[in-house]
Amino acid sequence: MATQECNTTQKENCKNTIIEPMRPVVNFPPSIWGDRLLSLCVDHSEFHAYVIAMEEPKEGLKRMLMNPTVDSNAKLSLINSVYRLGLRYHFAEEIKCQLDKLFMELKMEDYDEADLYTISINFKVFRQHGYKLSCDVFNKFKDHSSGKFNEYITADVRGMLSMYEATQVCTTGEYILDEAMAFTEAQLMGIVDTLEGNLAKQVKHALRSPSHRGMQMVEARLYFFNYEEECSKHDSLLKLANAHFNLLQLQHKEELFIFTKWVKDMEFKKITPYARDRTPELYLWAVGIFLEPHYSHARIIISKMAQLLMVLDDIYDAYGTIEELRLLTNAINRWEISAIDQLPEYIKPLYKILLDELTDIENQLPKEGRTKRLDASKQAFQEVARCYHQEAEWRFSKQVPSYEEYMKNGLITSTYNVFSTYSLMNMGEINSEEALVWYQTHPKILEATKLIGRLYNDVTSFEFEGERAEQVESVHTYMKTFGLPENIVVDELKKIIENAWKDINEECLKPTEVSMELLAPILNLARITDMVYRHNDRFTFPEATTVEYVTLLVIDSIPMY
Numbered sequence: 098m099a100t101q102e103c104n105t106t107q108k109e110n111c112k113n114t115i116i117e118p119m120r121p122v123v124n125f126p127p128s129i130w131g132d133r134l135l136s137l138c139v140d141h142s143e144f145h146a147y148v149i150a151m152e153e154p155k156e157g158l159k160r161m162l163m164n165p166t167v168d169s170n171a172k173l174s175l176i177n178s179v180y181r182l183g184l185r186y187h188f189a190e191e192i193k194c195q196l197d198k199l200f201m202e203l204k205m206e207d208y209d210e211a212d213l214y215t216i217s218i219n220f221k222v223f224r225q226h227g228y229k230l231s232c233d234v235f236n237k238f239k240d241h242s243s244g245k246f247n248e249y250i251t252a253d254v255r256g257m258l259s260m261y262e263a264t265q266v267c268t269t270g271e272y273i274l275d276e277a278m279a280f281t282e283a284q285l286m287g288i289v290d291t292l293e294g295n296l297a298k299q300v301k302h303a304l305r306s307p308s309h310r311g312m313q314m315v316e317a318r319l320y321f322f323n324y325e326e327e328c329s330k331h332d333s334l335l336k337l338a339n340a341h342f343n344l345l346q347l348q349h350k351e352e353l354f355i356f357t358k359w360v361k362d363m364e365f366k367k368i369t370p371y372a373r374d375r376t377p378e379l380y381l382w383a384v385g386i387f388l389e390p391h392y393s394h395a396r397i398i399i400s401k402m403a404q405l406l407m408v409l410d411d412i413y414d415a416y417g418t419i420e421e422l423r424l425l426t427n428a429i430n431r432w433e434i435s436a437i438d439q440l441p442e443y444i445k446p447l448y449k450i451l452l453d454e455l456t457d458i459e460n461q462l463p464k465e466g467r468t469k470r471l472d473a474s475k476q477a478f479q480e481v482a483r484c485y486h487q488e489a490e491w492r493f494s495k496q497v498p499s500y501e502e503y504m505k506n507g508l509i510t511s512t513y514n515v516f517s518t519y520s521l522m523n524m525g526e527i528n529s530e531e532a533l534v535w536y537q538t539h540p541k542i543l544e545a546t547k548l549i550g551r552l553y554n555d556v557t558s559f560e561f562e563g564e565r566a567e568q569v570e571s572v573h574t575y576m577k578t579f580g581l582p583e584n585i586v587v588d589e590l591k592k593i594i595e596n597a598w599k600d601i602n603e604e605c606l607k608p609t610e611v612s613m614e615l616l617a618p619i620l621n622l623a624r625i626t627d628m629v630y631r632h633n634d635r636f637t638f639p640e641a642t643t644v645e646y647v648t649l650l651v652i653d654s655i656p657m658y
């Protein structure tokens with residue numbers, strides 16, 4: 098549909114005149130940011146001030162975490178706050194030491210007298226740190242004659258909220274948690290408009306984005322605002338979180354400026370005018386994958402990868418003719434600058450950027466094991482291009498593949514192989530060759546994350562994409578393969594997404610296949626996917642939440658205590 102075929106007479110004309118093919122018109126909303134982000138400026142002396150401001154409260158918190166006289170519930174509640182404020186990486190050793198001990202000493206009877214709030218917090222903390230506390234701790238809240246949850250818990254809103262948050266870490270076969278999730282969600286939805294103050298804000302946000310599935314930095318900022326009581330229980334927690342936000346915001350501003358300037362210097366607007374303009378939104382993915390300050394370099398690289406993938410996606414999905422796409426795929430497979438000659442003029446500058454940037458990234462990698470890493474990253478990119486091309490072939494020949502065929506291809510076009518490979522490659526010391534080998538075994542956590550990416554993206558955007566060029570996506574391939582109507586299919590695909598989350602949770606429980614540090618970027622990729630696609634395609638249409646979150650993280654300042 099996007100090409101205008103030449104007939105015989107036209108062919109004659111074609112020899113002399115270049116006929117511009119008809120291309121689909123895509124109404125991508127423009128960026129709302131303009132050049133504003135190029136004026137982001139950073140005072141470097143502030144970095145040092147925040148690092149100093151963090152030192153004392155950090156020591157204070159370490160002492161508190163290690164203090165044997167602090168009661169176990171209070172300690173788990175403190176660990177919960179540390180986790181939710183994005184500070185876990187400062188206390189990895191202390192938290193591990195405490196949780197090992199608390200988990201080993203734990204007896205189920207300890208929970209006989211405990212309330213719903215306490216049990217839920219403890220359950221979530223243990224699970225999020227890899228300890229499989231049994232979901233039987235929730236049995237006592239059920240009326241065993243009716244099989245339903247006891248009515249009295251509906252009066253405990255804080256407890257229900259906490260239980261709803263705890264159910265997000267469930268694994269396959271934990272039916273009580275499935276039921277608890279549905280029950281608490283329905284109850285909270287029913288009362289949210291009657292609540293006031295911080296509790297109202299907490300419930301509203303949890304229903305919009307449960308904390309376990311949210312983007313860590315956004316969750317941390319909102320926890321700081323919405324859970325004042327928990328945060329101000331300990332002065333050192335408040336001070337550390339405050340200085341930490343300021344430090345990260347400074348760093349994120351600087352990184353976003355570097356990335357925005359790169360997009361401008363590469364002249365993407367001029368050479369790819371057909372593509373979406375989504376600079377800060379792409380950067381948000383990078384912050385979502387890596388929260389810690391020491392992954393600054395990785396965030397910039399991931400943002401650049403995302404920009405290149407987005408532009409490629411827009412050529413393959415919307416702008417290129419099938420002939421052009423064949424040439425482009427071939428050139429990307431060849432991966433050599435001489436292949437540029439076979440490309441249409443308008444694609445040449447993009448192809449050059451692609452090769453130059455990847456070479457540049459390669460040159461910054463440590464020498465040891467470089468070749469293997471390079472092969473993995475290049476192949477991940479080539480694979481995406483081949484699969485984008487396959488989708489285009491289906492579209493141009495008006496074929497609808499089976500759901501299975503589509504998904505085999507679609508897991509690759511989720512682009513998460515590229516994101517995870519580049520994440521791993523740029524993690525410095527912990528990035529061992531062994532870890533790369535593990536990545537290439539298609540670990541369950543990575544497959545589940547890709548599945549969530551592909552399905553969430555399709556479920557929320559199939560109507561818009563369908564309008565533009567008969568895109569091949571999971572909703573319609575599933576409808577065709579299983580002969581089911583659209584509304585049923587959307588529900589089925591959402592169930593598959595829920596099950597994939599259970600796999601991710603399972604893979605993060607001890608003993609894990611690789612360290613939690615290596616699993617974290619993959620878990621975080623699923624989290625940012627949930628944030629962007631849970632309610633809509635907030636990437637293509639970023640007006641609401643994505644803009645709000647970019648503003649929250651990079652623009653709105655936080656008064657220093």
Ligand SMILES: CC(C)=CCC/C(C)=C/CC/C(C)=C/COP(=O)(O)OP(=O)(O)O
Pocket residue numbers: 379382403404406407408410414510511512550551554555558626636637
């Ligand atoms: C697919 C997915 C989970 C992407 C998120 C990761 C990301 C930011 C990738 C780079 C840009 C991109 C391809 C966005 C999705 O566009 P699209 O909605 O047009 O993707 P589609 O053409 O593959 O459906």
